[in-house]
Ligand SMILES: [Zn+2]
């Protein structure tokens with residue numbers, strides 16, 4: 334057990350050592366809000382953040398927080414106003430848009446020879462290499 338400050342209400346509480354850093358009370362609220370939004374987005378896929386807020390009462394900042402935490406995913410969650418940390422383009426989940434994620438992988442590839450091998454294993458290049466008989 335570890336004492337931590339709740340990320341929402343900043344009260345000190347006994348952290349269980351896993352999951353989001355929320356006190357039991359905020360965790361309950363968070364979970365209830367999340368289920369509410371999930372239900373709403375199931376019924377109205379592609380709703381805008383403002384509509385979600387009006388229908389569920391869950392603040393847009395909370396929705397964006399969930400998007401950034403990767404909890405709120407997919408086209409269901411478009412138009413929430415979450416943006417990429419690098420280029421500022423809207424993102425559906427996480428902190429980076431797919432383009433910037435790709436760039437990071439590319440940079441990574443250039444700097445980490447070992448990882449090139451790993452990535453290349455996923456996309457085999459063996460086809461067409463060397464000579465072989467067709468029969
Ligand atoms: Zn709290």
Ligand SMILES: [Zn+2]
Nearest residue numbers: 417420430433
């Ligand atoms: Zn980006």
